Amino acid sequence: MPFSVGEIEIPTWKDDIRPIFKADCGMCHDGDSESVLNTADSWRDQIDNIVQLVSTGAMPLKRDPLTPSEVATIRAWRATGMLQ
Numbered sequence: 001m002p003f004s005v006g007e008i009e010i011p012t013w014k015d016d017i018r019p020i021f022k023a024d025c026g027m028c029h030d031g032d033s034e035s036v037l038n039t040a041d042s043w044r045d046q047i048d049n050i051v052q053l054v055s056t057g058a059m060p061l062k063r064d065p066l067t068p069s070e071v072a073t074i075r076a077w078r079a080t081g082m083l084q
Helices: 013-029 040-056 068-079
Strands: none
Touching: 013 040, 013 068, 040 068
């Protein structure tokens, strides 16, 4: 009898990461910010730093930390090739 655990969803910028950015990061890292992170390419350039900061709760500043699920989504996006 075959065994199946279902399909594994690979996170994408558009469907998974951008909504996290908009909800939790955009107020400081969009537009006129010194550290603009509003595109997938800008996240790719900073992904190790972003993962470290959100994993430790250092970001977002002056807001509730990301949920474990959100952090896991960002980590999975990095691990699966950071698709658009």
